Amino acid sequence: MNEFRKGGNLRRARLKTLTLVAIVTISTSVLAQNDLFEILDTDENGTISKAEASVHSILKEMFDSLDVDKNGELTYKEFEVADLDI
Ligand SMILES: [Ca+2]
Ligand SMILES: [Ca+2]
Numbered sequence: 001m002n003e004f005r006k007g008g009n010l011r012r013a014r015l016k017t018l019t020l021v022a023i024v025t026i027s028t029s030v031l032a033q034n035d036l037f038e039i040l041d042t043d044e045n046g047t048i049s050k051a052e053a054s055v056h057s058i059l060k061e062m063f064d065s066l067d068v069d070k071n072g073e074l075t076y077k078e079f080e081v082a083d084l085d086i
Pocket of ligand 1: 040043044045047048
């Protein structure tokens with residue numbers, strides 16, 4: 001992730017978009033769970049909304065059961081329980 005920050009926000013955003021495309025089209029990945037969280041949190045507010053989760057088909061299905069406090073957002077704590085493969 002350090003490479004992203006060095007390149008500035010625009011480059012980082014573009015890389016993020018590319019990675020999102022990769023998530024949608026590639027079924028397996030070596031990305032760690034916390035990397036996935038950061039990628040899915042596209043507005044970088046620290047939580048994953050239902051809209052953000054919708055790019056990941058499995059997460060989308062699990063969203064309601066993972067959102068234990070039912071606030072419509074997944075914190076990392078709520079998210080990590082899913083133990084997702086991309
Ligand atoms: Ca977010
Ligand atoms: Ca929640």
